[in-house]
Amino acid sequence: xxxxxxxxxxxxxxxxxxxxxxxxxxxxxxxxxxxxxxxxxxxxxxxxxxxxxxxxxxxxxxxxxxxxxxxxxxxxxxxxxxxxxxxxxxxxxxxxxxxxxxxxxxxxxxxxxxxxxxxxxxxxxxxxxxxxxxxxxxxxxxxxxxxxxxxxxxxxxxxxxxxxxxxxxxxxxxxx
Amino acid sequence: xxxxxxxxxxxxxxxxxxxxxxxxxxxxxxxxxxxxxxxxxxxxxxxxxxxxxxxxxxxxxxxxxxxxxxxxxxxxxxxxxxxxxxxxxxxxxxxxxxxxxxxxxxxxxxxxxxxxxxxxxxxxxxxxxxxxxxxxxxxxxxxxxxxxxxxxxxxxxxxxxxxxxxxxx
Numbered sequence: 001x002x003x004x005x006x007x008x009x010x011x012x013x014x015x016x017x018x019x020x021x022x023x024x025x026x027x028x029x030x031x032x033x034x035x036x037x038x039x040x041x042x043x044x045x046x047x048x049x050x051x052x053x054x055x056x057x058x059x060x061x062x063x064x065x066x067x068x069x070x071x072x073x074x075x076x077x078x079x080x081x082x083x084x085x086x087x088x089x090x091x092x093x094x095x096x097x098x099x100x101x102x103x104x105x106x107x108x109x110x111x112x113x114x115x116x117x118x119x120x121x122x123x124x125x126x127x128x129x130x131x132x133x134x135x136x137x138x139x140x141x142x143x144x145x146x147x148x149x150x151x152x153x154x155x156x157x158x159x160x161x162x163x164x165x166x167x168x169x170x171x172x173x174x175x176x
Numbered sequence: 177x178x179x180x181x182x183x184x185x186x187x188x189x190x191x192x193x194x195x196x197x198x199x200x201x202x203x204x205x206x207x208x209x210x211x212x213x214x215x216x217x218x219x220x221x222x223x224x225x226x227x228x229x230x231x232x233x234x235x236x237x238x239x240x241x242x243x244x245x246x247x248x249x250x251x252x253x254x255x256x257x258x259x260x261x262x263x264x265x266x267x268x269x270x271x272x273x274x275x276x277x278x279x280x281x282x283x284x285x286x287x288x289x290x291x292x293x294x295x296x297x298x299x300x301x302x303x304x305x306x307x308x309x310x311x312x313x314x315x316x317x318x319x320x321x322x323x324x325x326x327x328x329x330x331x332x333x334x335x336x337x338x339x340x341x342x343x344x345x
Contacts, residue, residue, distance in 0.1 A: 041335040048216065048331050055213075056220025059249065069245035072237070080234070165216070166209045173205045 006175040008111035021108040024101065033102040040102045047095040051168075053088035055161055057081040058127075062154040065134070078134040085127060112174040116167035123160045130157055188269040197267035204267055211260035215334070217253035219327050221246040229312060229320030239307045239316075272337070274344045281333035288326035295319035 012018070024030060033039045064070030064077040072080070100107055107113045130153050137147060178195065181187040188194055197203045225243050227233040234242060265272055272278040299315040306313055 037339075038336075041332065041339055044335045045328070045332045048212070048335070049219065049328065052216035052220040053223070055216050056224060059217065059220070060224065060245070063245065063249075071241050071245075084233075162213055165213055169209045169212060170205055 002175050005111045009109060009174065012109045012111065017108055021105045025104040030101045030104060040099060043095050043099045043102065046091060047099060050088045050091035050095060051165060054085050054092060057085040057088065058158050058161055062158055065151055065154050074134060074137065078131060082131040107171065110171055110174050112167055112171045116164060116171065119160065119164045119167060123164055126153065126157050126160060130154065185270040185273045188266055191266065194266040194269065197263060204264065207260050207263050211257055211264060214253045214257035214260060218250055218257055219331065221250045222323060222327060226320040226323045229316050231312060240303050268341065271341050275337055275340060277333045277336040277340055281330055281337065284326050284330045284333065288323060288330065291319055291322045291326065
C-alpha cells in the first residue's frame with residue numbers, strides 16, 4: 001500500500017499539476033496565509049469543528065433511523081440534521097480550500113489527498129441520496145420507520161465519513 | 177538505545193509501550209485518527225446540547241431529551257478519546273509535558289469538566305421547570321457558552337501542539 005501511494009505521489013510530480021501547485025504556492029494569497037504562523041492551525045480548527053458537526057449530524061440522523069434516539073418524526077429529524085450537515089459542509093469546503101493555499105504542494109502532489117477528494121465527493125453524493133430517500137420514505141410511511149436499505153446506507157455513510165477523516169490525517173504521513 | 181530516563185515523563189516515554197508506538201510507522205497516525213474521530217464525536221454531540229442551552233438551535237426540543245440522546249455517545253467517545261490520547265501521550269510524554277499548548281489543553285479539559293459538573297449539580301436539577309420556557313435561565317446559557325468556548329479552544333490547542341512539539345526544550 002505504501003509503495004502504491006508513493007508511486008502515485010511520484011507520478012503526480014510528473015503531471016502539469018506540479019507546475020500549477022508551485023504557481024499557486026507563490027501566489028499572494030498563499031504568501032499572506034504563510035505570513036502568520038497561526039493561520040493554518042486556525043483554519044484547521046474550523047475544518048475540524050465543521051467535520052465534527054457533519055459527523056454529529058450523520059450520527060444523530062442514524063440513531064433516529066435505527067430508532068435508538070430522537071423524539072421527532074423521521075422527516076423532521078432528517079430535515080433538521082441534513083440542514084446542519086449541509087451548512088457544516090460549506091465550512092468544511094471553505095476551510096479546506098483555504099488550507100490548500102497554505103500548503104499547496106504538499107496537498108496537491110499527495111496521493112492520499114486525491115483519495116480523500118474522491119471519498120469526499122462520494123460522501124456528498126451518498127449524503128444527498130440518503131437525505132432524499134429519508135424524505136421520500138417519510139412521505140410514504142407517514143413519519144415512521146426507515147427501510148432496511150436506508151439503514152445500510154446510513155451505516156455506510158458514517159463509515160465513509162470516518163475513512164475521510166482517516167485520509168485527512170494520513171495526508172501528513174503519506175510517503176511522497 | 178534510549179538514554180537513561182531522568183524524570184517520570186522520560187521513564188514513560190522510554191517504556192516499551194512508548195517506544196513501540198514512537199518507532200512504528202503506522203501506530204501513531206492510526207491512534208491519532210481514532211483520537212480525532214472520538215474527539216469530533218465528543219464535540220459534535222456536546223455542541224447539540226450547548227447550542228440548545230444558548231438558544232441557537234433545536235429550539236422546539238426539550239433539552240433533557242436532547243441530553244438523553246447524546247450523552248451516552250459523548251461519554252463513550254470521551255472514553256475512547258482518553259484511551260487513544262493516553263497512548264499518544266506515552267509515545268512523547270516528555271515533549272508533551274514541556275509543551276504549554278498541551279498543558280493548556282489539559283487545563284481547559286479540566287475546566288470543561290468542572291463546568292459540566294457544576295451545571296449538572298445545580299441548574300440541571302431544575303431543568304423540568306425551565307426547559308419548556310422560551311428563554312433559559314442565565315446560568316444555563318452561561319454553561320452552554322462556556323462549554324462551547326472551552327471545546328473550540330481545546331481543538332485549537334490540539335492543533336497547536338502539532339505545530340510546536342519540537343520547539344520547547
